[in-house]
Amino acid sequence: MSTLDSFRVATRAWLEANCPASMRTPMPEDERVWGGRQPSFKNPESKIWFERMVSRGWTVPTWPTAWGGGGLTTDEAQILNDEMTRLNCRTPLFGFGISMLGPVLLKYGTEAQKAEHLPPIARGEIRWCQGYSEPNAGSDLANLQTKAENRGDHFLVNGQKIWTSYAHLADWIFCLVRTDSAKHRGISFLLFDMRTAGVKTRPIALISGASVFCETFFDNVRVPTRNLVGQLNNGWQIAKELLQHERGMISQIGRAIGGTVPPVEVVAKQYLGDATGKISDPVLRDAVARQVMNDRAFELTIRRAGQESAAGAADGGASSMFKYYGTEQNKKKFELILKCAGTQALGWTGPDFTPDELTLCRTWLRSKGNSIEGGTSEIQLNVIAKRVLGLPD
Amino acid sequence: MGLVLNEEQRMLQRSAQEFFSARQPLKALRTLRDNQDATGFDRELWRAMAELGWAGILIPEAYGGAAFGYQGLGLILEEAGRSLAASPLISTALLGGPLILSAGSEAQKHAWLGAVAAGERVVALALDERSRHAPTSIATRAKSQGSGYVLKGSKVMVLDGHVADQLLVVARTSGADDAAQGLTIFVVDATARGITRTRLTLVDSRNAANVAFDNVEVAATAVLGMPDSGYAALAPVLDGARVGLAAEMLGSGLEAFERTLNYLKLRVQFGVPIGSFQALKHRAALMYCEIELTRSVVLEALTALDEQRGDVPQLASLAKAKACEMLELVSSEAIQLFGGIGMTDEEEIGFFIKRARVAQQTFGDAVFHRDRYATSMGF
């Protein structure tokens, strides 16, 4: 047996022995574990599962063990992912520290910064938020105006961020600030504690009824200079790299392990299936087929990109393509689910709708943000046209 | 896994690239069309392709083939698709040879496959009877008579039917007109008495014929394999043909897309290259995504064929449906983005939309394959 095969066998055995039963079922939104200084575990088994996975470093499987990771190779991590998918194991810990900040800290952070920040991310002790967008800097992110004055041993930060997801629940923020007037070469990448004096958040209600993002205000916030990542005025490079990780993550939204909403063909059969299980409306049946076929094609494309990058033939525009296609697919999926379920998917609250139906409605509305957050679909198409296709400005 | 090419496959791809760009560029098709060529392809070039091993690429070495598998043939078809090359690759290398291999007895395989691999025989599949692909809707009858059979019925869109040496005729020996059971495949000499072949002149300038069978007498030895169970042997070969055709369509889509992209960079209006207009950039980016997805499903389906996996039927439908959708989009957008010149016969871009629609209809369009995929998924 090859070492990878034996890794697979051992991994499968460990997961089977250690993943609690309820952690192998679809995950309601409110059972997601985000960690942080005041972690909440709505389902007690999610705490057990989280702690066991932390002990293996498998909340961040490919990070070095020295920083709390699992030290796995990409092949081993793929196997872990396959085996978790097979058992339908829930992702044990979510967070922007894992999916966005960690990868760039591993590359750009000093040893001291890595030692300070990576292990708490891996162990789910610190929850991060992303301070990028501002009222006048959305798609044109480099137009950001939040100022950081260099005062020798600290930066003095003043300004406002917006759409900061979970800022009201986060412990720390990674934040883009202006340290010079040059548009792209005057941006720096800072880390600071959300408890620092002068930081204020105000949650904003979403169309889905939830309140996941905030306005975030900075009023004379003092940030120690050692919390600057990379060089002064060189933050744009880091910011863009982090966006690639973010886009990779968002493109997977519809495919996350243990997702809350069943596959579209299952919903379609539930509402429109005839006695044999065939979807009775031929137009919707064709649309469902198109949807699941494109999902499969997308899945295969992600796998192919993985194999190409392992073979050294990766394509720089891949993350934009995945962000664009994955999020547009996810939106189409919900529109199709709405058509199949009819008015049963349009309930807001109340006993006339099942909890699953109410979730459908809210998740449909939330899916509209997928093609906005992390850079809009239009921006992704711009990136593909420029970077991959070489079309002129 | 075959989602990324290995060194051997890259070499094959390079030699196919060189072959088609040097010896069979798109203008070769134009010449065949303008001369109303009786054959519709260049026999010399087909012999050259056979010498490279391509005619027998799916045939095992024991029968004289090159045994390079579907992944190898897919690469060649992709390059053929780029120059829209007319040749018996689809009728004979992708369908005729493999069907004899799949259905035939040992003696039949030895009798036919060597000549197929050598490029000496064009073997065409006479299957469809309607204007939309319906592989089990067969009304052509084979009645037993004496020790043999008599064939009566008519077939449409027989690829290379006008020049085929042998026809592989799917006829009904029992069962209802739309049943998969009761179909028998016959190897029939294309010049046998009672056969009338009418060459079709199609929009894509490629080669097909309608074939009528008026009480054609054939011997019992003409039955390929076993009577009544022909469809079981045909089905996997048909799936292989769908995937091979999808590979060809991928090549055509790529070529049309690259030509369009090039045009977007060169054509100047309002003092700037038209490719700087965002409305056009986004359309180009969308086409790029569709092509990338098509490439993934084609590679996966080709791999599944070589590994003889159980999900071949599903992947064949996925690949063909995706290729149809992609090529319909790309070939239509190409004309629009070329503007007026795209409507002219002189500009080659128009050849792609013509080939596209024929390839889309051949062996099932996107609607056919979405229906088949849905059925296979149980909805």
Ligand SMILES: Cc1cc2nc3c(=O)[nH]c(=O)nc-3n(C[C@H](O)[C@H](O)[C@H](O)COP(=O)(O)OP(=O)(O)OC[C@H]3O[C@@H](n4cnc5c(N)ncnc54)[C@H](O)[C@@H]3O)c2cc1C
């Ligand atoms: C659910 C959600 C969570 C978010 N979380 C965070 C977070 O945690 N941290 C954070 O910093 N930000 C976050 N964002 C903000 C997000 O990154 C921005 O909303 C996004 O970048 C778009 O910026 P904008 O809202 O200012 O829209 P605008 O940039 O004003 O865009 C408006 C419209 O114009 C289009 N447009 C703009 N420029 C172009 C162009 N050049 N070409 C073509 N079309 C263009 C856009 O595509 C869009 O359709 C979140 C957003 C959402 C929806």
